[in-house]
Amino acid sequence: MDSRVNILLVDDRAENLLALGSILENPEYHLVKAHSGREALRWLLQDEEFAVVILDIRMTDLDGFETAAILREREKTRQTPIIFLTAYSQEREHVLRGYSLGAVDYLFNPPEPEILRAKVSVFVELFKKSRELKRQTELLAAAKQELESFCYSVSHDLRAPLRHIDGFVGMLRHENEAILSDSCEHYLDTITESAVRMDRLINGLLAFSRMSRVDLQRRPVGMDDLVKEVLRELARETAGRHVTWEVTPLPNVLGDRSLLSQVWSNLLANAVKYTRSRDPATIRIGSRQTNQEYEFHVRDNGTGFDMRYADRLFGVFQRLHRTEEFEGTGIGLACVRRIIERHGGRTWAHGQVNAGATFYFTLPNSQSESH
Amino acid sequence: MKRPCFTILVVEDNPEDRLLIQRAIEGTGVPAEIRLVTSGEEAIAYLKGEGQFANRAQYQYPSFLITDLKMPHGDGFSLLAFLKSTPQSAIIPTVILSASGDLDDIKKAYIMGASAYFIKPMQHVELERIMKSLIDFWMLCEVPQVDEAGKRYSTESCGKLGERFPQ
Numbered sequence: 130m131d132s133r134v135n136i137l138l139v140d141d142r143a144e145n146l147l148a149l150g151s152i153l154e155n156p157e158y159h160l161v162k163a164h165s166g167r168e169a170l171r172w173l174l175q176d177e178e179f180a181v182v183i184l185d186i187r188m189t190d191l192d193g194f195e196t197a198a199i200l201r202e203r204e205k206t207r208q209t210p211i212i213f214l215t216a217y218s219q220e221r222e223h224v225l226r227g228y229s230l231g232a233v234d235y236l237f238n239p240p241e242p243e244i245l246r247a248k249v250s251v252f253v254e255l256f257k258k259s260r261e262l263k264r265q266t267e268l269l270a271a272a273k274q275e276l277e278s279f280c281y282s283v284s285h286d287l288r289a290p291l292r293h294i295d296g297f298v299g300m301l302r303h304e305n306e307a308i309l310s311d312s313c314e315h316y317l318d319t320i321t322e323s324a325v326r327m328d329r330l331i332n333g334l335l336a337f338s339r340m341s342r343v344d345l346q347r348r349p350v351g352m353d354d355l356v357k358e359v360l361r362e363l364a365r366e367t368a369g370r371h372v373t374w375e376v377t378p379l380p381n382v383l384g385d386r387s388l389l390s391q392v393w394s395n396l397l398a399n400a401v402k403y404t405r406s407r408d409p410a411t412i413r414i415g416s417r418q419t420n421q422e423y424e425f426h427v428r429d430n431g432t433g434f435d436m437r438y439a440d441r442l443f444g445v446f447q448r449l450h451r452t453e454e455f456e457g458t459g460i461g462l463a464c465v466r467r468i469i470e471r472h473g474g475r476t477w478a479h480g481q482v483n484a485g486a487t488f489y490f491t492l493p494n495s496q497s498e499s500h
Numbered sequence: 501m502k503r504p505c506f507t508i509l510v511v512e513d514n515p516e517d518r519l520l521i522q523r524a525i526e527g528t529g530v531p532a533e534i535r536l537v538t539s540g541e542e543a544i545a546y547l548k549g550e551g552q553f554a555n556r557a558q559y560q561y562p563s564f565l566i567t568d569l570k571m572p573h574g575d576g577f578s579l580l581a582f583l584k585s586t587p588q589s590a591i592i593p594t595v596i597l598s599a600s601g602d603l604d605d606i607k608k609a610y611i612m613g614a615s616a617y618f619i620k621p622m623q624h625v626e627l628e629r630i631m632k633s634l635i636d637f638w639m640l641c642e643v644p645q646v647d648e649a650g651k652r653y654s655t656e657s658c659g660k661l662g663e664r665f666p667q
Contacts (some may be wrong), residue, residue, distance in 0.1 A: 285570060285599045289514065290620070292599075296520040296624040328622045 166191030180256030253259035404431035509562035540574025
């Protein structure tokens with residue numbers, strides 16, 4: 130691919146084009162010369178992109194202003210920068226009219242070589258940057274698409290064998306019910322449980338990767354309502370247990386409602402899970418505000434954890450307890466961290482073995498939030 | 501008229517899944533005839549009564565279809581497209597049983613005329629439950645009467661409510 134940058138020179142006098150061409154002679158530039166406004170339009174409507182158009186105003190047939198007006202009407206050339214070449218005598222009038230047509234700059238004709246070269250190089254740099262940006266955006270979009278179809282195949286094909294394991298173990302059990310020894314029953318149970326667990330892990334991974342791919346829908350979110358919703362969903366888990374919830378009023382933030390709901394859901398479900406042995410379990414939800422950010426926390430009086438492992442908590446598949454003690458896939462807090470990071474916030478935790486844990490996350494204050 | 505006998509056509513390329521679905525249907529205890537084919541193309545041949553499927557004594561016209569989506573040689577969507585383009589087949593309840601929980605797949609299946617969509621459950625007991633509800637449901641439903649080749653009996657719509665929408 131030709132990496133040279135296209136520059137279009139438009140003047141109806143051959144000697145002027147020659148002069149412009151020799152001033153701008155540069156191995157990085159591909160200079161295209163047009164002898165009239167019409168010829169310039171023909172060039173500009175082709176596939177090639179031009180970094181800048183140097184356009185003489187005074188041309189017979191179609192003059193520089195008319196040419197520029199047509200360029201501005203077409204989608205493809207609307208953004209192409211134009212440098213007008215104008216005569217001293219008509220400076221003021223030309224400059225005003227030129228800017229109203231979206232000219233980005235003007236030069237007196239004949240142009241000062243140094244100034245022309247300097248101005249053109251600015252547009253060339255700009256063009257290169259935006260070309261690079263466009264290329265990277267395309268690469269990123271391609272990578273995202275590939276990941277999407279990868280996940281699609283994973284969820285489709287990787288899980289099929291697990292389904293078969295469960296199904297065939299079931300048939301084996303069903304057809305041999307009368308003769309199965311207790312230990313064989315146990316083996317079959319273990320096979321089934323392992324398959325189910327593997328399926329959960331794959332689901333967790335897929336959910337985690339989905340969290341990294343979906344576009345954030347930033348809107349005002351009332352954290353009070355969100356927490357109430359999540360608490361309602363958790364009611365089933367806490368049925369029959371003595372759980373004291375202490376929720377202080379929470380602020381409104383700017384963020385993706387459904388993702389933030391998953392953050393609360395994970396943190397509160399964890400708090401419920403790790404206070405299982407407590408009567409009463411106490412779970413406190415609160416927040417504080419600084420100039421830059423909101424800080425939220427969930428504090429429980431549960432099993433807690435050893436601070437030495439505090440950072441591991443947020444890793445994928447990292448668990449500090451055995452599955453027999455507390456069920457789970459080890460993906461929940463990784464999702465929390467990913468979601469909060471995507472919102473521009475931070476996550477951390479404090480804990481002490483048998484003395485409870487506190488999980489913190491921050492979100493940028495929407496007033497100071499610019500992106 | 502309700503069906504005098506019940507034939508289920510299962511369209512599934514994976515032999516393990518085929519066996520599991522068959523067992524799940526048998527497990528419901530419903531006296532249904534099960535016919536298994538391995539691709540969309542084979543299913544279309546079955547419905548048209550082509551080749552070996554011309555023998556309707558052995559390959560009865562199905563009362564309903566259970567089909568996978570992702571299959572070589574004619575996927576589930578191409579089968580749905582065929583059913584929709586063939587008015588006599590369009591009246592067969594068509595149930596999608598796919599591993600895909602993808603929102604686009606689900607939406608597309610319904611747009612293309614699927615009667616129901618189920619994600620292949622991880623646990624076999626769950627598949628049995630789905631089969632039981634499906635068969636119970638479709639055995640209760642009234643359906644158009646067809647002859648043994650699957651052709652609808654022609655009726656006179658004159659003076660009836662559906663007259664405005666001729667078929």
